[in-house]
Amino acid sequence: MRSAPEAGAAGSSGAEAFSPEEPPADESSASSWFWRGARASLSTPGFVLFGSFTGFGAMTHDFGWPVWAAALSTLLIWAAPGQLVLAGALASGAGIAASSLAVTISAVRLLPMVVAILPVLRTPETRFGTRLLAAHYVAVTAWFEGTRRTQAMPRTARMPYFLGLANGLVAGSTIATVAGHAAAANLPAPLSIGLLGLTPVYFLLSLERGAGGIGERVAIVLGLVMAPVVSQMSASFDLLLTGGIGGTAAFLVDRAIRRRQAAS
Amino acid sequence: MNQHDAWFMLLAVLAAFAANEVWRVLGAVLSARLDENSALFSWVKMVATALVAGLVAKLVLSPTGGFALAPLWLRLGSVGVGVAVYAAGRRSLALGVGAAEVVLIAGMVMLGR
Numbered sequence: 001m002r003s004a005p006e007a008g009a010a011g012s013s014g015a016e017a018f019s020p021e022e023p024p025a026d027e028s029s030a031s032s033w034f035w036r037g038a039r040a041s042l043s044t045p046g047f048v049l050f051g052s053f054t055g056f057g058a059m060t061h062d063f064g065w066p067v068w069a070a071a072l073s074t075l076l077i078w079a080a081p082g083q084l085v086l087a088g089a090l091a092s093g094a095g096i097a098a099s100s101l102a103v104t105i106s107a108v109r110l111l112p113m114v115v116a117i118l119p120v121l122r123t124p125e126t127r128f129g130t131r132l133l134a135a136h137y138v139a140v141t142a143w144f145e146g147t148r149r150t151q152a153m154p155r156t157a158r159m160p161y162f163l164g165l166a167n168g169l170v171a172g173s174t175i176a177t178v179a180g181h182a183a184a185a186n187l188p189a190p191l192s193i194g195l196l197g198l199t200p201v202y203f204l205l206s207l208e209r210g211a212g213g214i215g216e217r218v219a220i221v222l223g224l225v226m227a228p229v230v231s232q233m234s235a236s237f238d239l240l241l242t243g244g245i246g247g248t249a250a251f252l253v254d255r256a257i258r259r260r261q262a263a264s
Numbered sequence: 265m266n267q268h269d270a271w272f273m274l275l276a277v278l279a280a281f282a283a284n285e286v287w288r289v290l291g292a293v294l295s296a297r298l299d300e301n302s303a304l305f306s307w308v309k310m311v312a313t314a315l316v317a318g319l320v321a322k323l324v325l326s327p328t329g330g331f332a333l334a335p336l337w338l339r340l341g342s343v344g345v346g347v348a349v350y351a352a353g354r355r356s357l358a359l360g361v362g363a364a365e366v367v368l369i370a371g372m373v374m375l376g377r
Contacts, residue, residue, distance in 0.1 A: 048358050062329035069273040076281040081316045086280045088319050091328055096272075096279050104283035106315055108308045114291025128292070135292035136285065189333065190372035194365050196331040197339065200323040201346040201364040205357050207313055207320075208350070212306075219310040223317025228325050230318070238322075243315025250310040255303075 030160040033153075037164025040149060046169055048202070049080075049141045050176040055198030056083060057180025062196060063091045067181045074177045078170060079139045081106045084199065085239065092231075092238075102239050113143045120147055121158045134159060137166030140210060215254025222246035334372060342368035 040046075053074060060070040065087070073083045085106045089099035114135045121134055137146075146165055150158040184192050204220075211217050223246045230245075231238040323331070324339050331339070342364045350360025 044358055048361065051361065059329075059331075062331070066270065066273060069270075069277055072274075073277050073280070076277065077284050079284055081312075082280060082284040085316070085319060086276065088322065090276060096276050099276060100279040100283040102315070103280040104286065106312050107284040107287045109287075109312045110284070111287040111291040111294075112305045112309070114288050115295050118292065118295040131292045131295070132289065135288040138288055138291070184330070190369045193330060193334050193372050194369040196327070196329070197334065197342060197368045198361065198365060200320045201343050202357070202361050203316060204320045204343065205346065205350050205360045207317060209355060209357055211313070212309070215306060215310050216313050219313040220317045223314035223319075224321040226314070227318030227321040231322060231326070239315050239318055242318035243311045246314030246318065247307065247311030250314060251307040254306065254310070 028157070030156070033157040033160040034164035037161035037166075038168040040145070040161075040165050041168025041172060043145070045141050045145050046172060049169060050172045052080060052198055052202040053173040053176040054180035054183070055195050055202065056080060056087075057177040057182075058184035058192060058195035059084075059180075059199055060087055060177075061181045061184035063087055065181075067178055070177050070181050071174050074174045075170065077103075078137065078173075079107060079110065081140075081203070084203065089239065098237070105240065105243055110138055113140075114138050117143055117147055117162075120150060121162050123155050123159070126159060130159065134162060134166075137163070137170070140206060142166040142169050144210075213254065214257055215250050218253050219247050219250035222250055334368065335375070338368065338371040338375075342371065 056074075057067075057070050060073075061067075073086065077083050077086070082103045085102045086099055089102045094102070117138060118131055118134065122131060142162075142165065146162045149165070150161055153161060180195055184195060187195070204224075207220050208217065211220065223242055226246050227238060227242045230241050234241060324343055325336070327339070345367045346360045346364025349363035350356065353359035
């Protein structure tokens with residue numbers, strides 16, 4: 001997530017976003033950039049993502065989801081934290097309203113990611129519909145790899161490349177979700193438990209990987225410590241309470257540290 | 265449990281899709297006009313971070329279903345090794361996740377379950 005401030009800075013003034021010193025337009029067509037992007041989805045971050053969706057698929061099998069629901073959630077929601085929150089909330093007995101509320105809270109972080117990546121991807125000719133489409137594919141891995149890889153490309157190549165990359169990641173992740181769901185029932189116990197264990201450790205590490213400062217790391221620790229305690233008190237709203245109280249406390253700690261740094 | 269009801273699942277996934285997508289749409293609408301480094305955004309990010317971290321703790325400490333077949337010490341141990349290898353290995357997700365998986369699967373094999 002380190003590249004976010006630069007991307008945001010480039011986007012804050014429209015003139016700079018389309019600076020003249022960028023590489024000259026490439027002769028290759030949009031569809032060749034699309035397929036180049038799609039091929040790039042078969043990379044290490046892509047395979048880590050596919051692995052985590054295999055784990056998610058296995059977990060939904062464990063929770064009694066039909067396989068189509070698991071695949072549909074990857075295709076449509078396309079945000080592993082949101083899908084995980086949905087599965088966790090439904091499993092602890094929350095209804096549709098409460099689980100959607102928890103999902104929407106987990107998804108607010110997508111907004112600044114969209115705000116950061118669109119100025120990198122778009123050209124002055126990019127239509128609003130295309131921007132919406134690109135925004136739909138914003139999720140941690142697609143966002144991080146998309147920003148990182150397209151910044152050095154000619155501007156006309158960026159959007160098709162990103163759409164190819166993101167579609168490759170969605171396709172692979174959907175296949176992985178279905179495979180994980182199917183495998184959970186048929187693998188020897190140590191391997192299926194290994195699949196189920198994939199999700200929590202992947203999330204913990206990717207939260208740390210994406211943390212932009214001390215405040216988000218404090219939020220990770222507070223969330224880990226608070227959730228077991230809070231879930232004893234309120235089973236269906238425990239995630240909302242953990243997020244609200246832990247996140248606000250982390251925010252206050254972060255502000256206090258910044259103020260101290262500014263003062264000294 | 266009503267989760268097996270196909271209509272309930274379809275509705276739950278579609279509602280979650282809408283609840284998730286609204287922030288992407290807002291981001292596209294507002295993209296040029298918002299400062300992603302504002303205090304409001306950093307607060308929101310921390311609330312979401314604490315929420316997902318809380319979910320991770322619940323999944324490890326009190327899992328439902330098959331993951332509960334692994335004893336608590338093995339679940340905690342595998343995550344601990346994953347974090348340690350991730351920290352030692354230049355914050356590599358693949359290394360950390362891989363190490364946690366090796367510990368978890370080897371542990372289950374040795375326990376003979």
